[in-house]
Amino acid sequence: MHPLRNAITHLFGKRISPTSLQFRLTLELILLSLLGMGSVTIWASWRMEKTLVSAHKQSLEYIATHFPEQVELYRQMGSVESGVERTIDKLSTPGLLIWVRNVDGQLMSRSSGVNMPSPDLISAVTQTNVPAQPTVFQLGDRYVVLCGSPLTVNGNPLGQVYLLKDITDDQMRLNSGIHGLIWVSIVTMTLLMIAIAKRIRSALQPLEQMSQVASAVSADDLSAAKLQLHRAPDEILGLAQAFNEMLVRLSGSWEQQRQFVGNVSHELRTPLTVISGYLQSLLRRGDNLSTHQQQAVATASAEAERTIRMLQDLLDLARADSGNLHFRLAPVMLNTLVTEIAQMSQKVGNRQVHVLATADDVIACADQDRLQQVLINLVDNAIKYSASDQVVELVVEKTEQQAMIHVRDRGVGIPLAHQTRIFERFYRVDGSVTRSRDGTGLGLAITKSLIEGMNGRICLRSKPGEGSLFTITLPLWTSLS
Numbered sequence: 001m002h003p004l005r006n007a008i009t010h011l012f013g014k015r016i017s018p019t020s021l022q023f024r025l026t027l028e029l030i031l032l033s034l035l036g037m038g039s040v041t042i043w044a045s046w047r048m049e050k051t052l053v054s055a056h057k058q059s060l061e062y063i064a065t066h067f068p069e070q071v072e073l074y075r076q077m078g079s080v081e082s083g084v085e086r087t088i089d090k091l092s093t094p095g096l097l098i099w100v101r102n103v104d105g106q107l108m109s110r111s112s113g114v115n116m117p118s119p120d121l122i123s124a125v126t127q128t129n130v131p132a133q134p135t136v137f138q139l140g141d142r143y144v145v146l147c148g149s150p151l152t153v154n155g156n157p158l159g160q161v162y163l164l165k166d167i168t169d170d171q172m173r174l175n176s177g178i179h180g181l182i183w184v185s186i187v188t189m190t191l192l193m194i195a196i197a198k199r200i201r202s203a204l205q206p207l208e209q210m211s212q213v214a215s216a217v218s219a220d221d222l223s224a225a226k227l228q229l230h231r232a233p234d235e236i237l238g239l240a241q242a243f244n245e246m247l248v249r250l251s252g253s254w255e256q257q258r259q260f261v262g263n264v265s266h267e268l269r270t271p272l273t274v275i276s277g278y279l280q281s282l283l284r285r286g287d288n289l290s291t292h293q294q295q296a297v298a299t300a301s302a303e304a305e306r307t308i309r310m311l312q313d314l315l316d317l318a319r320a321d322s323g324n325l326h327f328r329l330a331p332v333m334l335n336t337l338v339t340e341i342a343q344m345s346q347k348v349g350n351r352q353v354h355v356l357a358t359a360d361d362v363i364a365c366a367d368q369d370r371l372q373q374v375l376i377n378l379v380d381n382a383i384k385y386s387a388s389d390q391v392v393e394l395v396v397e398k399t400e401q402q403a404m405i406h407v408r409d410r411g412v413g414i415p416l417a418h419q420t421r422i423f424e425r426f427y428r429v430d431g432s433v434t435r436s437r438d439g440t441g442l443g444l445a446i447t448k449s450l451i452e453g454m455n456g457r458i459c460l461r462s463k464p465g466e467g468s469l470f471t472i473t474l475p476l477w478t479s480l481s
Contacts, residue, residue, distance in 0.1 A: 057134035102159040143171035231312040276304040313367040313442040331477040332360040364403040364474040378407040386411030405472040415461040
């Protein structure tokens with residue numbers, strides 16, 4: 001099965017899964033074609049052999065049947081031996097050998113002249129279980145039809161008569177014809193395999209196109225994604241139409257969700273800001289409040305501030321989703337920006353933040369305010385999820401066309417199973433160590449949106465217990481100017 005699978009894979013020019021519909025249809029049709037062509041080839045070979053050899057067999061059957069009658073006829077003109085000899089001479093034809101052995105196994109008479117059988121041939125036939133019906137044998141390099149039958153005259157057994165017809169030339173032509181038929185079948189099957197593979201691949205091309213569109217579609221281009229199929233079967237066209245209608249419905253639902261999130265966030269931010277302001281004013285003037293009341297008001301104020309930050313994050317994401325988050329791309333000196341971020345984080349968080357930068361100035365094409373927001377978020381996470389005595393590092397590098405900023409910590413790290421989803425909205429790694437009420441679960445999602453909005457990318461490498469490394473890649477200003 002493996003060679004056939006490899007052959008099918010070679011036909012398609014790419015590796016396909018053995019469980020795919022394309023592979024199964026191709027394999028089944030090829031096996032059915034092989035079975036059909038093989039059956040036709042075997043039947044044709046058998047028919048050719050039967051046609052070519054049957055005439056010789058019928059001739060020997062006729063001679064074997066009438067041989068005793070001829071002996072009886074010629075015996076009337078002489079002895080039995082002379083009758084046998086005259087019968088052999090009369091019935092012998094080119095390529096036909098006849099000889100008779102008596103009941104004692106001794107040679108009684110045989111063909112003469114060019115048809116005289118050799119002693120070695122007679123010995124070989126004697127040692128062979130000669131059938132009564134004409135049968136094809138291979139003696140050395142020769143093909144013969146051989147049969148033997150008892151010789152009885154007037155009810156008296158005289159011995160055994162042997163008939164041998166040399167059909168080597170006919171058998172060679174038969175073998176050549178069979179070999180030719182086999183080669184024609186192989187060539188036909190090869191062409192048929194190619195035709196079947198190409199046809200199935202062409203028939204399933206619309207499904208492959210649907211799979212590519214479905215895998216490539218995202219929330220940002222749901223309205224633009226559409227299947228354009230031409231000359232596809234009606235069943236696939238119906239499926240494509242249903243797929244396009246589903247994309248339209250999903251696009252509408254996604255747009256409604258974005259509008260809902262943006263509207264709710266905008267409407268809630270104002271009253272929450274007012275509430276937060278009154279709570280802070282109450283704390284500043286709450287000298288007559290008890291300790292418990294002051295703690296309750298402080299908690300309410302902190303939660304209000306946290307909810308306001310979450311709403312602001314949701315507004316930023318809604319703007320990014322709708323394309324309304326604008327960026328002012330300009331040259332940004334990363335060496336200076338990273339140093340400022342490190343100094344500010346050290347003052348606010350009372351933690352060591354080291355900067356490792358190249359001697360050369362690294363100027364990136366970015367929005368400085370947005371990039372500063374991203375770096376503050378990453379450094380804040382690095383401080384939050386590492387011990388107080390561990391250093392956070394900011395590394396600035398550059399290549400020929402790109403600038404890179406690495407944010408490294410030696411904290412708890414992120415398991416591999418969660419690294420692919422860490423940039424999703426509201427996604428948090430399981431475990432009490434990585435949870436914090438100060439976070440909204442949107443920081444990394446906003447970070448990714450902001451970096452991609454500046455034509456950059458962000459990636460993560462992490463190992464539990466050893467820390468995390470976030471790498472931001474941005475285009476150099478010189479490469480775009």
